[in-house]
Amino acid sequence: MNGAEDRLATVLRPVRAGNGFEEALEQILQVVRLGLVPDGERLPAERELAERLRISRVTLREVLKVLADQGLVESRRGRYGGTFVRARAAGSTGxxxxxxxxxxxxxxxxxxxxxxxxxxxxxxxxxxxxxxxxxxxxxxxxxxxxxxxxxxxxxxxxxxxxxxxxxxxxxxxxxxxxxxxxxxxxxxxxxxxxxxxxxxxxxxxxxxxxxxxxxxxxxxxxxxxxxxxxxxxxxxxxxx
The missing domain is CATH 1.20.120.530 (GntR ligand-binding domain-like)
Known part of the structure; x- marks a missing residue:
């Protein structure tokens, strides 16, 4: 396990049945808020995230859509695509x-x-x-x-x-x-x-x-x- 995976393992754990969406959203929010994936860098691939959290890819995509709607991540297509953490706008703590x-x-x-x-x-x-x-x-x-x-x-x-x-x-x-x-x-x-x-x-x-x-x-x-x-x-x- 490399250093990045070690850091994510502290936060990303299998969610409990019944609240999969909510708990997955909470954990990925923590990854972003804690800076475990720095601004501008890519979150782990959907398959890896789904396996870590033990949720379906459909549920994971719903979680990522919420984060994108909130301006916290953005999806990019292509060979080097994926879900990337968006840099916080300057002055966001006015x-x-x-x-x-x-x-x-x-x-x-x-x-x-x-x-x-x-x-x-x-x-x-x-x-x-x-x-x-x-x-x-x-x-x-x-x-x-x-x-x-x-x-x-x-x-x-x-x-x-x-x-x-x-x-x-x-x-x-x-x-x-x-x-x-x-x-x-x-x-x-x-x-x-x-x-x-x-x-x-x-x-x-x-x-x-x-x-x-x-x-x-x-x-x-x-x-x-x-x-x-x-x-x-x-x-x-x-x-x-």
């Missing part, structure tokens, strides 16, 4: 959009739940120890965030945190984290990227990964708690 997003989510509850999941994932990963493959994935995700161009930073930061959740050993925790992170990303998109904050975050990331790899559960939990609270403070400051 005052009206900010009010909409804040009205659709309980910010404090989201931030608290995010902290609980992240701290728990860091502790679990450090406690049970990582396989060589998991350790390599975690190091690679950390390396990708170093010196990342500002436009790519949040996407790569998200992938690092998703990897930490995924190597926790709890598929349920990883799925819950993917959902809450999508909401957090909607909020983060409403505030500016601050270089000073990113430098601080990178130091925390490095300490966090080191603690997980060394099996220091208490240290991993403490670094992650501090990291989450720093992000929460920024969001509260800008969104209040």
């Amino acid at each position: 005052p009206a959009e900010l009010r909409r997003r804040l009205g659709a989510v309980d910010v404090e509850d989201t931030l608290r739940f995010r902290e609980v999941l992240e701290v728990g994932a860091a502790g679990l990963g450090a406690s049970h120890g990582l396989t060589p493959d998991q350790a390599a994935r975690l190091r690679a995700a950390l390396d990708a965030t170093r010196d990342a161009p500002l436009p790519d930073y949040r996407r790569l930061d998200t992938l690092l945190h998703l990897t930490l959740a995924d190597v926790s050993g709890s598929a349920t925790l990883a799925a819950q984290y993917a959902a809450v992170r999508a909401t957090v990303n909607d909020l983060l998109d409403c505030i500016p990227l601050l270089v000073r904050n990113l430098e601080h975050s990178q130091r925390q990331h490095a300490a966090l990964v080191e603690a997980v790899l060394e099996g220091d559960a208490d240290g991993a939990r403490e670094v992650m708690r501090e990291h989450c609270r720093g992000t929460a403070a920024l969001l509260r400051g800008f969104l209040a």
Whole structure:
């Protein structure tokens, strides 16, 4: 399984009978909102998506049509065709959009739940120890965030945190984290990227990964708690 497939496996899982359309739509929306497939790049082929989600191609096409109608993806024909993630328009987080997003989510509850999941994932990963493959994935995700161009930073930061959740050993925790992170990303998109904050975050990331790899559960939990609270403070400051 390559790196892209690893990232998608955190979110794309077989849906339950009865709500196939709704759950498939939720999961593919998360793929887009989390940046697991960057703007302008192609989603996996319909056959692969249908197999991962265990839905029919007909249901999948209905899901993709909804996303296209919402301006989130576009279909292209030809040899290099497929379904591509559309770049978000500049200025999409103006005052009206900010009010909409804040009205659709309980910010404090989201931030608290995010902290609980992240701290728990860091502790679990450090406690049970990582396989060589998991350790390599975690190091690679950390390396990708170093010196990342500002436009790519949040996407790569998200992938690092998703990897930490995924190597926790709890598929349920990883799925819950993917959902809450999508909401957090909607909020983060409403505030500016601050270089000073990113430098601080990178130091925390490095300490966090080191603690997980060394099996220091208490240290991993403490670094992650501090990291989450720093992000929460920024969001509260800008969104209040």
